[in-house]
Amino acid sequence: MTEADSEIIKHEMLKAYVWLQTSDDSIQQVEQEVAMFCPFIRHEIHYGMGSSKNHPISLPSRVNPPILNLILDYCRFHQIPGRSNKERKYFDEKFVRMETKRLCELTSAADSLQLKPLVDLTSRALARVIEGKTPEEIREIFHLPDDLTEEEKLEPIKNTMDDPRIRLLNRLYARKRKELKEREIQRNVEVEEEHADERSVDDLLSFINGGEGDSKGTRNSKNKKKNRRRKDHQRSIPSNCTTTSNGTSCTGNVMDMNNEELNELNSAGSNPSRNGDSLANHFNVMKLPVIGDDRLGPEDEFDDCDLDDDIDPALKEKIDQEVADFARRLNSDWPERMQEILSLGQERRPPPLMNNGNGSLRRFTSIRYDNTT
């Protein structure tokens, strides 16, 4: 019998099996229908791999033999279609009871094999491990390096007020500018309409009075979102902030209000006796989480000094104008007036400007009102 013949015979016999090679180079033979439950393996089989011992499917390095066996147990149970949901749930609950280290390995391996249901199952289990534990306990269990400084861990508000918040505000400005710039590129016409929009406070008020809706969807909601953020932080920043947006005409009143609020937050932050569980105590720390310091995460790209970018200066002034309007309005008893307006003016006139480029209005209307079209 030639080698080719025996290959063919082998192939016939092994039709229902696939060969898998793990990180330690050992090769295993597994029932095909079980292994196919993993998308990664299915993919490889589709491209002709795994049909013989000489051409095993090379599994990702995160899959070692004991973990592979666990995964195959899982697949073996779940690939049978006739099982009831209750049965599957019961199996899953028992299956996932293992020590944390193994759970991590299993999550890693399942992810590399693209076995999403198992990733979900193990991730949930890991979340349960994390939940309710102190940071020390969590670091212990997962061998995490304790590499943050004490200052970084503590409530930022306890530090000096100015720097972190200014930096945060700057970041927000930068972000908004970037987004506006992007939008500008996309929709030039509308942005120009924005330029032309020189509304007085009264006009703005009557706009709010008159109507809420427009259908600009994402664009305006982005505006809305950013402006709300800006508003929140605007309230918290003392008026002597040295931002590059010089249009801000923060008045003394704003400062008072800001300081008041800061004091409240301060005292709230320094009160240690909150919720029972220790990790949740840290949520007080995280009230305004990790604001402003040099080590940034996803906001890395917004360098503090890179604010005067190439945004249209008129637009920039527009933004500053908005901020100034806000500050002024926040100053007054705006919320009460809004309530009044709300309860009185139920009639809906069509808004004077459908194309609402002014993000500030969007923001207010979305907070207090319901968007009706």
Place this chain on the structure above:
Amino acid sequence: MGVIGDELGISSFPDHILCHVLSFLPTRYAVATSILARRWRFLWTRVVNLEFEHENSDSESEEEMSFSDFVDGVFLQHNAPSINSFSFSSGADSKNCKLDSWISEAIDRNVQVMDLDNYLLRLPECLFKCDTLVDLRLHNCLLCHANLTVSLPKVKKLFLDSVMYDDYESLPKLISGCLLLEDLSIHRMMYGFKDMVYLYVSSPVLRRIALNFEGCDYAKHIVELDTPQLQYLKVVDSISIDIYTPKLSSLVQAEVCLCKESCKGKFIDQRISSLFFESFSKVKYLTLSSGPTMTCVYTGFLATTTRFRYLTKLDWVADTHFLPRMLQISHMLKILIIRKVDCDVKGWVDPAYIPFCLSSHIMTVSIYAYEGREWEYGMVSYILRNAEVLQQMNIYSKCVGNDSNFKFRAIQRISMLPRGSEKCELSLR
């Protein structure tokens, strides 16, 4: 302590897996992980599930403020381009009007699952015009908008728990505004001012309805269904309910638990009977309870020519009086589950003719709350003797105090009974 031997530990996870793990945590725990280690600092900002829970406490203002700031802060810092679910639960009275803005934020971020629980929360109208929402769950809220326009084109699942309505139109409007609605669950409806609860559900695509009016003792409930595609219906009611529906020809599974205290004489309510005899006649899975209303229904079965031709699984509180009849009209029954055995004075009487399903189809029988009483024993022995294809008989005894002896005796007695099926396995717990 280094990471030797931990090449596959959590620190080796790619970011998206870590975020995935964090997404199963309530947000306050997820945020708190930011102080664990340098790498974890901003992971929480990319988590796609936001879950806020606020305990109501009496020392109000400071707590309120800090929780509210926390949520604001989260939304501010949160960075994921879109979120999957937003869940908010607060015991506090909803003077916390910021929830409106948080809901609106969530909608801006393409939320798909929203779960809101806040007593007397006035739902903002933006909630009803969301393009991305797929699953909406509301608890204890107020749905009172005079001219509500609803456009929820992707909502498939709706769960309304103790929601209060202003008028009879709001809810039907909500339902018909969900063009793809497949699954509707209503748990207690309340109308502020009316004594009668009227529910009108009309949807050409709705497949599952679960109604639970337990505890709503103050109102009569009238339900009108216009749901031709309905496959699953569940009704739980402890007071009086009238259900009007044209025949539900697609119905595959029904669960009915009517615990009405008083039944009008011996006559079954017309609508209930039509429900059973017409709409349920094609179901495959049936779950029924006991109670005077059901007794009326079962009595009706004694006389009727209705057959449950497709019924394969029956889960009910049996009555020794009606069990033989039920078996007789369910020819294809494979799985029989008996939650409790009620009995009238006659006890168990072996029926004259062996039901067809017993001899030919029944494969699994489970009996709960077994107490070893004579009629229970009689019933069990009858079944064991005549079930020729029975594979599994499970008997769960009712655990009452010093019962190991009793259990032992019961097990002994039953295992001695002759069995009509060779393959029958007995399991007693």
